[in-house]
Amino acid sequence: METAIKHLDPLFSQEEASVACTFLIGTVRGDVHDIGKHIVIMMLKGNGWKATDLGVDVPPEGFCEAVKEGSFDILGMSALLTTTMKSLDMTIKALEEAGLRDNVKVIIGGAPVTQDYADKIGADAFGEDAWDAITKAERLLARNIHE
Numbered sequence: 001m002e003t004a005i006k007h008l009d010p011l012f013s014q015e016e017a018s019v020a021c022t023f024l025i026g027t028v029r030g031d032v033h034d035i036g037k038h039i040v041i042m043m044l045k046g047n048g049w050k051a052t053d054l055g056v057d058v059p060p061e062g063f064c065e066a067v068k069e070g071s072f073d074i075l076g077m078s079a080l081l082t083t084t085m086k087s088l089d090m091t092i093k094a095l096e097e098a099g100l101r102d103n104v105k106v107i108i109g110g111a112p113v114t115q116d117y118a119d120k121i122g123a124d125a126f127g128e129d130a131w132d133a134i135t136k137a138e139r140l141l142a143r144n145i146h147e
């Protein structure tokens with residue numbers, strides 16, 4: 001999978017952006033699963049988005065620092081373990097405590113994650129798969145522009 005991603009990535013990065021959108025993404029603390037996250041990134045790039053990957057096992061403070069230092073429209077977080085879903089919640093709380101929550105729209109995903117969980121922890125959206133991630137992110141961005 002990793003070899004395939006290395007080959008495919010340059011091809012997905014050639015499209016021009018239909019919307020100028022920046023997407024920060026990472027796998028949450030305690031979790032090293034990143035295959036699905038890489039698929040999301042490839043799909044984003046293929047649709048003209050700028051995606052910045054923070055990697056795996058990213059602590060809440062790592063997400064906060066990146067949101068503070070950069071200029072991102074959307075923060076995407078991936079969790080593949082039921083035990084690391086709480087890191088999604090903790091990261092959103094950390095963003096709130098740091099006064100950064102309004103800087104980004106938050107979209108979460110990963111096999112155990114659900115819309116109910118996204119609602120419960122105050123995420124802006126849940127993406128079931130890579131295409132859903134893009135659809136929901138574009139919807140959030142459109143809403144942001146019209147707010």
Ligand code: B12
Pocket residue numbers: 025030031032033034035036037039040075076077078079080081082083107108109110111112126127128129130131132133
């Ligand atoms: C590959 C894999 C691993 C690899 C990961 C390699 C890597 N580089 O990612 C390795 C071997 C390292 C691994 C380790 C472990 N794993 Co594992 N792993 C898997 C496996 C087989 C596949 C996961 C996967 O890649 N799926 C394919 C991708 C494409 O799907 P996806 O990740 O869901 O992504 C899609 C969507 O969810 C969504 N999405 C994903 N991220 C995001 C982010 C955003 C923002 C959005 C919008 C959408 C989105 O879009 C993606 C594309 O459509 C699953 C079992 C399974 N069949 O799912 C177990 C599984 C996830 N692992 C499991 C476990 C238990 C572990 C370990 C704890 C095992 C152990 N005892 O060591 C460790 C934990 C390590 C850690 N700390 O993270 C369990 C989790 C159980 C649970 N309920 O929590 C599973 C379900 C296996 C099982 N049936 O028991 N694992």
